[in-house]
Amino acid sequence: xxxxxxxxxxxxxxxxxxxFFLILAGSSSVPHNSVIGPYLALGFLIIVAYLFGVLxxxxxxxxxxxxxxxxxxxxxxxxxxxxHTDIQSLEFINTIALSFIALSAGGELKLKSLRENVRAISxxxxxxxxxxxxxxxxxMVPFLNLxxxxxxxxxxxxxxxxxxxxxxxxxxxxxxxxxxIHEYQAKxxxxxxxxxxxxxxxxxxxxxxxxxxxxxRGIGGAVPFSLSFLIQTFGHIFLSIAAGLAxxxxxxxxxxxxxxxxxxxxxxxxxxxxxxAHFVGLEQMLxxxxxxxxxxxxxxxxxxxxxxxxxxxxxxxxxxxxIAGAGLDFSYFGSVYLLVTLFVVLRAILIFFSTALGAKLxxxxxxxxxxxxxxxxxxxxxxxxxxxxxxxxxxxxxxxxKAIIISVIAINQIVGPVLFKIGLVKSGExxxxxxxxx
Amino acid sequence: MFARLFVIFAVAVAYxxxxxxxxxxxxxxxxxxxxxxxxxxxxxxxxxQGLLKPLLFPFLGWIGFLIGLEVDFHYIRKLPENFLVRTxxxxxxxxxxxxxxxxxxxxxxxxxxxxxxxxxxxxxxxSHFIPARGIENRTVLFFVSVVPFxxxxxxxxxxxxxxxxxxxxYLLCFSALFAILSRALLSLNHRPEGLLLxxxxxxxxxxxxxAVFRISPLIVSFFSGVYLxxxxxxxxxxxxxxxTDEKPLYMLFLLLVGILAGIPDNPxxxxxxxxxxxxxxxxRWLFVKTHWFSLNQHFWAYFMAPGGLAIAIGTxxxxxxxxxxxxxxxxxxxxxVMVLQAIGVLFGKKEEAx
Numbered sequence: 001x002x003x004x005x006x007x008x009x010x011x012x013x014x015x016x017x018x019x020f021f022l023i024l025a026g027s028s029s030v031p032h033n034s035v036i037g038p039y040l041a042l043g044f045l046i047i048v049a050y051l052f053g054v055l056x057x058x059x060x061x062x063x064x065x066x067x068x069x070x071x072x073x074x075x076x077x078x079x080x081x082x083x084h085t086d087i088q089s090l091e092f093i094n095t096i097a098l099s100f101i102a103l104s105a106g107g108e109l110k111l112k113s114l115r116e117n118v119r120a121i122s123x124x125x126x127x128x129x130x131x132x133x134x135x136x137x138x139x140m141v142p143f144l145n146l147x148x149x150x151x152x153x154x155x156x157x158x159x160x161x162x163x164x165x166x167x168x169x170x171x172x173x174x175x176x177x178x179x180x181i182h183e184y185q186a187k188x189x190x191x192x193x194x195x196x197x198x199x200x201x202x203x204x205x206x207x208x209x210x211x212x213x214x215x216x217r218g219i220g221g222a223v224p225f226s227l228s229f230l231i232q233t234f235g236h237i238f239l240s241i242a243a244g245l246a247x248x249x250x251x252x253x254x255x256x257x258x259x260x261x262x263x264x265x266x267x268x269x270x271x272x273x274x275x276x277a278h279f280v281g282l283e284q285m286l287x288x289x290x291x292x293x294x295x296x297x298x299x300x301x302x303x304x305x306x307x308x309x310x311x312x313x314x315x316x317x318x319x320x321x322x323i324a325g326a327g328l329d330f331s332y333f334g335s336v337y338l339l340v341t342l343f344v345v346l347r348a349i350l351i352f353f354s355t356a357l358g359a360k361l362x363x364x365x366x367x368x369x370x371x372x373x374x375x376x377x378x379x380x381x382x383x384x385x386x387x388x389x390x391x392x393x394x395x396x397x398x399x400x401x402k403a404i405i406i407s408v409i410a411i412n413q414i415v416g417p418v419l420f421k422i423g424l425v426k427s428g429e430x431x432x433x434x435x436x437x438x
Numbered sequence: 439m440f441a442r443l444f445v446i447f448a449v450a451v452a453y454x455x456x457x458x459x460x461x462x463x464x465x466x467x468x469x470x471x472x473x474x475x476x477x478x479x480x481x482x483x484x485x486x487q488g489l490l491k492p493l494l495f496p497f498l499g500w501i502g503f504l505i506g507l508e509v510d511f512h513y514i515r516k517l518p519e520n521f522l523v524r525t526x527x528x529x530x531x532x533x534x535x536x537x538x539x540x541x542x543x544x545x546x547x548x549x550x551x552x553x554x555x556x557x558x559x560x561x562x563x564x565s566h567f568i569p570a571r572g573i574e575n576r577t578v579l580f581f582v583s584v585v586p587f588x589x590x591x592x593x594x595x596x597x598x599x600x601x602x603x604x605x606x607x608y609l610l611c612f613s614a615l616f617a618i619l620s621r622a623l624l625s626l627n628h629r630p631e632g633l634l635l636x637x638x639x640x641x642x643x644x645x646x647x648x649a650v651f652r653i654s655p656l657i658v659s660f661f662s663g664v665y666l667x668x669x670x671x672x673x674x675x676x677x678x679x680x681x682t683d684e685k686p687l688y689m690l691f692l693l694l695v696g697i698l699a700g701i702p703d704n705p706x707x708x709x710x711x712x713x714x715x716x717x718x719x720x721x722r723w724l725f726v727k728t729h730w731f732s733l734n735q736h737f738w739a740y741f742m743a744p745g746g747l748a749i750a751i752g753t754x755x756x757x758x759x760x761x762x763x764x765x766x767x768x769x770x771x772x773x774x775v776m777v778l779q780a781i782g783v784l785f786g787k788k789e790e791a792x
Contacts, residue, residue, distance in 0.1 A: 005626075012623055019619065020643070027650045036492045036649045043496075043643030047623065050635050054626075258454055264686045268450045275443045314631045315638060 002058060009055045013048055017074070020044045020081060038089035041082045042319070048074060049322030062421045064179050064321050068413055071325020087327045095284070097320035098175060099277075100270035102285045104309040105178045106244075106292025107302065109199060113192040121196035123362035124355055124372065128197070129170060129204055131354035132347070136166040139346055147339045151400040160216045161401050164390050167212050168405055169347045171205045173380035174198045174285065176413065179317045180375075180420050182310075188429035190367050194375035199289055202382065206237055206283060209386055213393070240283035244290025247273060248298070251291060255301030262308035285382065324380060328410040332403035340407040344415075347408075351376050367427040374423030378416030379409055441483040452476050453689060470746065471776045473689045477696015490694060492646065494757060495655050497691035499645030500680065501750040502590075502656040503637075506663020507677045509587055517580065525581055529588040532725050533557045539717040543710075544767075552771050554593050555752035556718045559585055560745025560782065567740050567786045586747050593751060594657050601653070609653045616644045616658055617665035624672055633672065634679045649757075656754040688746060695753050699769045710770035715777045718744075722778075743782025748775045 023040070049070040056066025074081045114121065140162040144152055152161045177198045181191055210233030251269060255262075273291065277284035296302035333340065355373035359365075364372075387405040391398035424430050456472050514522070537553035564582045568575050598606045620640050628636060644662065645655035667673050701707070719742060726738045749772065756768045 008626060012626065015619065015622065019615070023647050023650070030651055035489055036495075036646055039492050039496070039642060040646035040650065043639050043641075043646055046639030046642065047636060050632065050639065051626075054628075054632070254454075261454070261686070264453070268446070268453070272443075272446050272450060275446055279443050311631075315635050318635060 006055065006058050009051055009058065013051050013055070016044065016047050016051070017081070024081065035089075037083070038086040041086040042090055042093075045071065045074065045082060045322045045326065046315075046319060049318050049325075053318060062180055062417045063183055064176065064317065064417045065414065067318050067321035068325035068328075068417075071322040072328055072330075072410075072414075075326030075328070077328065077330045082326050087323060090323050091327075094320055094323050095278075096271050096274045097316045099274040099284055099288045100267065100309075100312075100316050101175045101178055101320070102288030103266065103270055103273070103292040103305075104182070104313065105174050105195065105199060106248075106289035106294075107296045107305050107309060108178065108181065109192070109195055109293050109296065110302075111297040113189070114196055117189055117193050117196055117364075119362040120193045120359060120364040120368060121200060123364075124193065124197050124358035124368075125200045125204060127354040127358035127361070128201065128351070128376070129208065131357070132170045132350045133166045133208065135350045135354075136169040136343075136346065137162050140165050140343070143339065143342060147336075149336060149339065149400050149404070152397045156219055157397045160219055160394070161397055163212050163216055164386070164401060165343065165404070167205065167208050168379065168383050168386060168408065169343075169350065170201065170208060171379050171383045171386065172198060172201060172376050173378040173382070173413070173416070174202060174289070175320065175380055176378035176417055177375055177420065179313075179321065180417055180424065182313055182317070184421065184424050185431040186424045186427075186429045187431070188427070189365065190372065190427035190429050191424070193364065193368050194372055197372075197376070199293075201376075202285060202289065203237060205382060205386075206286065207233070209389075210234075213389075216394070236281075237283065237286065239280075240277075240286045241290050243277070243280070243282050244287040245294055247276070247287060248291035248294025251295050251305070252299040252301055255295065255299065255304050259301070259304065262304055263311045266305065266308035267312060324413070328413065329406050330410060333407045333410070336400075336404050336407060340404055340411065343404070343408055344411050347412075348373075348377060367429075371423035371426045374416075374419040377412050377419055379412050383409055441485055445480055445483060445485060448476070448480065449693060453686070470688055470692050471779050473692040474696045474749070474772060474776060477693040478699070478701050479696075480693075481697045481700035485697060491698060491757075492649060494691070494694055494698065494753060495645035495649045496642045497645075497687065497694070498750055498754050498757070499641045499648070499655040499659040500687060501691070501747070502659035503641055503663040504677075504680055504684070505586055505590065505747070506660040506665075507667045507673060507680070508583075509664045509667055511668050514584075514587075517584070521577075521580070522584070525584050526588050528581075528725065528728070529557060529585050530592060532721060533589070533592055535721045535725070536718055539721060540714070543713050543717065551596065551755050552714075552752060552767070554589060554596065555748045555755060555771065556714065556744060556774070556778075557585070558589055558744050558747040558751070559741050560743040560747075560779065561586075562745060563743035563779070563782050563786065564740045589747070589751070590657065590660050593654070594660075597654055597657060605651070605653055608651045609657065612644070612647060612651070612653065613658045613661040616640070616647075617662040620644075620662045620666055621670055624666065624670055624676060630675060630679065633676060634683075637676060637680065652758055654754050654758060656750060692746075692749065695749060695772065699765065699772055701773075702766045702769055704766065707766045707770050707773075710767055711773040711777070714770060714774035718774065718778060719781070739785030739788075740782055742785070743779045744775050745779070 027040075049067045052066035052070035052073075053063035054066070056069070057063050071082075073079055075087065076082065076084045141158055144158045144161055145155075152158060177194060180186075181195065210230060214230055254265060254269075258265075269291075270288070273288050274284055276282075277287050292305070295305045352373040355376065356369050359369040359372060383405060387398075387402040391402045452473070533553050535553075536556050537550040540553055541550045559582045561579075561582050565579055568578060594609075597609060601609065620637075623636050623640060624633065626636075640662075641659060644659055648655035648658050666676065670676070722742055723738055726741045752768065752771050752775070756765075
């Protein structure tokens with residue numbers, strides 16, 4: 001630990017924050033276009049999030065944790081230098097960044113290593129799905145009954161909320177996983193298994209969510225459980241996969257026949273994929289992951305794509321995670337902290353045991369059995385989408401459930417990356433002295 | 439939604455096809471004016487133009503910063519005093535002449551500030567046609583590279599005089615403050631990609647602050663760049679990093695300018711554009727004929743090209759005071775710059791062929 005560096009970083013953070021505070025104070029007396037605010041906040045956030053990332057690295061934490069903390073500290077929950085409106089306006093950057101991250105997640109997965117680890121990946125995914133879902137459901141029903149959360153009362157509602165919390169418990173954040181893997185330049189079977197499970201679980205969670213929505217509608221009695229809803233969901237996933245295959249094919253054509261300005265291309269590709277997925281109504285993450293996977297494994301141009309990604313991932317991660325941090329809302333935490341803490345602990349225990357069991361049954365290495373669970377703790381975008389969709393569909397109990405889920409995301413986003421870094425180091429797959437964020 | 443998707447697709451196709459075409463035919467001397475045309479073509483689509491406007495500020499900041507980083511007093515001090523005085527006089531004279539011309543053309547003398555944007559000479563175009571061999575050619579190239587510096591100094595002077603006192607103070611204070619801040623931030627021990635990220639953050643923060651306080655992001659960033667170039671040891675890698683990403687950023691800048699300006703559908707626009715071309719062309723030609731720098735008479739065409747800095751200064755002026763500077767004049771100015779650039783390149787090629 002270099003104390004001189006730390007002091008100098010802290011001084012710079014204080015200087016930039018003070019200046020930004022003065023600019024904000026001065027700007028209130030000058031009439032200006034309100035559209036400028038978010039971009040002003042973005043400039044400030046880039047600087048402090050990056051500096052926090054470097055500081056986190058100096059202190060032995062992942063840079064991602066520093067980026068997130070910068071967002072939390074300067075966001076609406078703590079200091080309020082960045083407002084809710086700013087965060088909402090900047091959300092579009094995050095959806096594009098998410099496409100980029102998904103492309104890189106798919107690109108990191110190699111068919112060869114998948115084949116070698118197929119048993120471990122399928123075993124862990126299966127045990128996660130069954131044990132985490134089942135375990136959470138069994139425990140959360142009495143817990144929700146006991147804690148009497150406002151809006152979640154009555155046995156039917158408690159069951160519906162518990163089912164959704166069980167889906168959330170299975171879900172995880174591919175973005176954090178891939179960011180930590182990039183940051184520490186981790187390579188090897190441990191990394192491949194974590195990445196593989198993350199990718200497959202994304203599809204599983206989508207299916208699980210669709211099933212859960214069907215069941216909940218059945219329980220609620222508003223809409224009877226229908227097969228067509230499930231078919232529609234399967235169709236949606238199938239179409240997203242097909243679109244990902246096609247998009248990957250187009251990317252291969254570019255790399256084969258144009259192959260220039262690869263950094264610009266990957267950013268444009270992520271941007272276009274994001275717009276395309278929203279326009280057609282496809283699952284953006286899934287489509288991009290498949291596209292990245294196709295380029296990496298069905299062409300010779302995989303390394304070219306990875307090169308483009310590596311050149312531009314730092315700004316994307318810093319912006320993505322700082323905005324995500326600023327968007328984390330802790331205001332509900334006070335009212336549901338006990339339930340949230342219990343859920344987070346329960347989820348971590350279930351992830352630990354189900355990973356160990358899945359790894360043991362499939363004869364995986366000791367490293368995977370002992371430490372792979374650390375890679376499955378974070379949850380972010382997908383989990384938040386689930387919370388938003390539930391809130392829209394069932395506002396009475398969806399709203400308090402969303403508050404719980406947001407608090408869960410906040411804790412897991414802070415703790416998860418730190419634990420995953422430890423897991424990666426313990427697995428021995430971290431490149432010595434690797435640092436891409438700072 | 440469809441419009442946005444279409445635009446992204448069109449931009450992507452254009453970016454890579456222009457990149458292939460121009461590299462093969464070596465006519466990149468158009469300095470990206472093709473993206474300006476693409477922007478004009480896309481300007482009628484409903485893209486939320488109001489939301490796009492603040493995006494222009496960081497591009498202006500980045501251009502100002504890049505030019506500032508090129509100003510190394512170590513080299514400037516080595517240039518003969520006589521040379522600097524003559525270049526300053528030449529630049530001021532040309533700006534004054536064009537301003538006078540524009541002032542005569544319009545009932546709104548405020549538009550004469552566009553003269554500042556019509557005076558630069560595209561270094562890229564000139565250096566493409568004139569080889570850096572021989573003392574005379576090198577002097578010409580030095581001259582062309584020093585002109586933007588004087589134009590930006592003139593621009594600063596005019597801003598300080600014409601802006602309200604509070605705005606002038608903001609301009610000076612923020613220039614100093616951000617220069618010191620950039621220096622402090624960039625002096626930390628960064629890896630190359632970190633250095634670039636910090637720079638992006640600084641440029642966005644500086645530019646948007648300027649937008650809030652209605653001062654020029656081009657000038658404030660220019661002075662930050664100059665300060666860094668002369669005080670920071672990491673200036674070289676910084677310059678290399680931003681210069682590497684120059685093309686996509688510049689392309690986006692021109693595209694945005696085109697989209698926001700659009701092509702008005704009225705005769706005043708055509709008349710204004712034609713008048714600006716004629717008047718600027720004549721004054722530029724006359725000034726080349728002054729022989730102050732032993733300018734070869736065959737070079738006149740190259741000096742017609744105003745280059746990207748012209749667009750940047752024009753946009754900066756328009757962004758700061760869009761209310762008093764009619765949009766039709768800004769569009770006319772852009773078309774005039776494109777025409778002059780085309781004249782510079784096409785006639786230059788003809789001369790080259792001789």
